[in-house]
Amino acid sequence: MSTHSHTEERHITGNKTYIIVWAALMVMTVVTVYVSYINFGMLNIVIALVVASVKASIVALYFMHLKFEDSITWVFALFPLSLLALLIGMTITDTFTRTIVP
Amino acid sequence: MANHTIAHNVYVPFLEKKGILSWILSTDHKRIGIMYLISISFFFLVAGVFALLLRYELLTPASDFVQPHTYNVLFTLHGSIMVFFFIVPGLAASFGNFLIPLMIGAPDVAFPKLNLGSYWIYLLGTVIVLIALAKPADTGWTFYTPYSATTDTDVVLITFGVFVLGFSSILTGLNFIVTIHKMRAPGMTWHRLPLFIWASYATAVLQLLATPVVGITLLLLITERTLGVGFFDPAKGGDPVLFQNFFWFYSHPAVYIMIIPAMGVISEIIPVFARKPIFGYKAIAYSSLGIAFISFLVWAHHMFTSGISDLAATIFSFLTFLVAIPTAIKVFNWTATLYKGSIHLHSAMLYALAFVFLFTIGGLTGLFLGALAADIHLHDTYFVVAHMHYVMIGGTVMGFFGALHFWYPKWFGRMFNETVAKIAWFLIFIGFNVTFFPQFFMGIQGMPRRYATYPAEFESLMALSTYGSWILGLGIFIMTINLIAGLINGEKAPQNPYGSLSLEWQVPSPPPLENFEEIPHVTDWTYGYGKKK
Numbered sequence: 001m002s003t004h005s006h007t008e009e010r011h012i013t014g015n016k017t018y019i020i021v022w023a024a025l026m027v028m029t030v031v032t033v034y035v036s037y038i039n040f041g042m043l044n045i046v047i048a049l050v051v052a053s054v055k056a057s058i059v060a061l062y063f064m065h066l067k068f069e070d071s072i073t074w075v076f077a078l079f080p081l082s083l084l085a086l087l088i089g090m091t092i093t094d095t096f097t098r099t100i101v102p
Numbered sequence: 103m104a105n106h107t108i109a110h111n112v113y114v115p116f117l118e119k120k121g122i123l124s125w126i127l128s129t130d131h132k133r134i135g136i137m138y139l140i141s142i143s144f145f146f147l148v149a150g151v152f153a154l155l156l157r158y159e160l161l162t163p164a165s166d167f168v169q170p171h172t173y174n175v176l177f178t179l180h181g182s183i184m185v186f187f188f189i190v191p192g193l194a195a196s197f198g199n200f201l202i203p204l205m206i207g208a209p210d211v212a213f214p215k216l217n218l219g220s221y222w223i224y225l226l227g228t229v230i231v232l233i234a235l236a237k238p239a240d241t242g243w244t245f246y247t248p249y250s251a252t253t254d255t256d257v258v259l260i261t262f263g264v265f266v267l268g269f270s271s272i273l274t275g276l277n278f279i280v281t282i283h284k285m286r287a288p289g290m291t292w293h294r295l296p297l298f299i300w301a302s303y304a305t306a307v308l309q310l311l312a313t314p315v316v317g318i319t320l321l322l323l324i325t326e327r328t329l330g331v332g333f334f335d336p337a338k339g340g341d342p343v344l345f346q347n348f349f350w351f352y353s354h355p356a357v358y359i360m361i362i363p364a365m366g367v368i369s370e371i372i373p374v375f376a377r378k379p380i381f382g383y384k385a386i387a388y389s390s391l392g393i394a395f396i397s398f399l400v401w402a403h404h405m406f407t408s409g410i411s412d413l414a415a416t417i418f419s420f421l422t423f424l425v426a427i428p429t430a431i432k433v434f435n436w437t438a439t440l441y442k443g444s445i446h447l448h449s450a451m452l453y454a455l456a457f458v459f460l461f462t463i464g465g466l467t468g469l470f471l472g473a474l475a476a477d478i479h480l481h482d483t484y485f486v487v488a489h490m491h492y493v494m495i496g497g498t499v500m501g502f503f504g505a506l507h508f509w510y511p512k513w514f515g516r517m518f519n520e521t522v523a524k525i526a527w528f529l530i531f532i533g534f535n536v537t538f539f540p541q542f543f544m545g546i547q548g549m550p551r552r553y554a555t556y557p558a559e560f561e562s563l564m565a566l567s568t569y570g571s572w573i574l575g576l577g578i579f580i581m582t583i584n585l586i587a588g589l590i591n592g593e594k595a596p597q598n599p600y601g602s603l604s605l606e607w608q609v610p611s612p613p614p615l616e617n618f619e620e621i622p623h624v625t626d627w628t629y630g631y632g633k634k635k
Contacts, residue, residue: 072283076279079311080311083311083398086398086399087315087347087348087351090347090402090414090417090418091344091347093411093413093414093417094343094347094402094410094411094413094414095341095411096411097411097412097413097414098409098410098411099411100411100412100413101412
């Protein structure tokens with residue numbers, strides 16, 4: 001059984017970190033918009049998704065304090081990502097293999 | 103929590119305070135549990151009446167009682183209300199709320215106000231769906247595209263109502279997970295937790311992780327209808343099967359949101375009335391988590407005939423068979439607990455035994471449907487209807503009725519008439535089987551579900567099924583009257599009428615407002631029956 005003294009430890013993040021994170025998010029937003037005007041073919045989607053994922057990650061890590069949480073919180077934060085991968089992965093498996101007849 | 107004590111309060115039962123505000127503003131988990139119990143029971147009876155109307159229409163082959171469109175609306179309402187208003191919140195929200203803090207030795211859930219909020223969100227969702235009844239949907243409870251994207255009935259409002267209901271489910275799940283992690287009494291280690299808590303934990307994880315997906319899916323459907331985006335429209339580059347993939351990614355785990363709490367109930371009732379320690383405690387506990395995990399891997403077994411690829415169908419068929427393993431682990435352990443037990447056939451135990459028997463039939467017939475070749479023949483026939491009702495009524499509802507009879511004295515401090523309860527159980531058991539067993543035969547003979555009319559050759563089996571529904575309805579009516587009568591003039595319940603070792607029975611009936619005068623120190627598991635203490 002955990003006690004209060006353990007769970008009530010709170011990490012205080014300085015304003016400087018928040019400002020850096022905010023600036024990084026802004027830069028990445030500009031990148032997303034800029035890249036969308038250049039035709040990279042299929043890569044456009046990949047770039048947009050990678051940038052969005054990085055943004056979501058730093059929001060979770062710093063603004064939502066995941067970086068300073070204990071392991072059980074990490075488990076609850078990461079496990080749904082594996083389910084998301086499963087949902088997308090298996091749905092794509094279906095879509096891309098419909099023409100294959102054994 | 104270890105230092106939290108309530109010093110020598112005078113016993114004040116939680117039901118002492120009167121007045122409407124003492125209910126609608128109460129953050130007491132026991133009262134919130136009662137509000138859920140009354141709400142879900144009400145909707146269960148309403149949706150049950152729809153079922154009786156459906157069965158009455160099917161008494162004869164022609165569509166002579168209601169028009170086909172009305173029939174479609176009736177089965178949509180029956181399914182939607184049963185699933186989203188009754189069986190998904192069901193045991194988890196009602197008995198989960200009442201029992202979790204009591205069983206783990208806590209004064210309340212971790213977030214009492216959020217808990218009350220969950221209830222009001224649930225009620226808001228039901229109100230939205232009731233408004234949608236002005237032009238009720240006729241899509242069936244699954245809202246499949248493309249029909250749901252094109253029908254001129256009010257699909258948007260009913261799905262929005264279900265979307266809102268989802269938040270109630272998510273917040274309840276979150277609350278229970280944190281409660282079980284953080285609020286256990288000293289000494290209440292994971293491996294001393296009652297199995298109902300393990301089941302509630304697995305359910306809460308599913309509620310938290312799967313429900314958002316159905317929320318997103320229904321939003322996509324709403325945007326499809328209102329903005330014409332084309333996610334599910336091949337003409338615009340979409341895919342109608344995508345809706346089914348998303349929908350079942352939630353709705354298959356949702357089946358386990360419905361059944362796992364009932365499995366927890368059975369694990370509590372059987373050892374008490376067999377006077378034996380539960381057999382295979384850890385196996386039952388971890389199989390709940392196992393079922394929860396595997397439930398995420400099997401969703402496309404609802405779609406074998408929807409045009410998914412053979413490769414995907416084969417993978418999902420294989421994975422579907424895996425569910426049988428943790429499920430069978432539970433059934434075998436319950437049976438082993440009964441073996442050489444000193445069995446007392448209390449009404450709650452009768453419901454538990456009915457669960458084991460009927461759920462086994464429901465589970466085994468699921469294997470027929472999980473097998474690719476058999477499913478081609480059986481998909482969307484009465485076989486599916488029968489299988490699903492054996493799991494949902496034979497499983498979840500029997501567990502719900504068992505829980506009602508088992509914890510009734512604790513919750514309300516009164517006893518019901520046991521003889522009447524047994525008569526009602528008998529009628530329910532017989533009525534259920536007469537209603538649904540013939541449907542397996544009709545399904546194998548090719549009778550499709552969701553039709554108001556049918557060929558004359560099915561008339562005798564259809565009529566038998568309808569007669570069964572009357573017996574089932576009568577049984578549930580008698581049970582309801584018996585339980586209500588107990589509240590009015592039942593004998594006062596003792597603290598622990600069945601000699602249970604679980605924590606909730608070690609406080610007075612009904613429990614005091616703060617649950618425990620002092621937070622208990624737990625030194626043993628709760629299943630040490632048949633041994634001298």
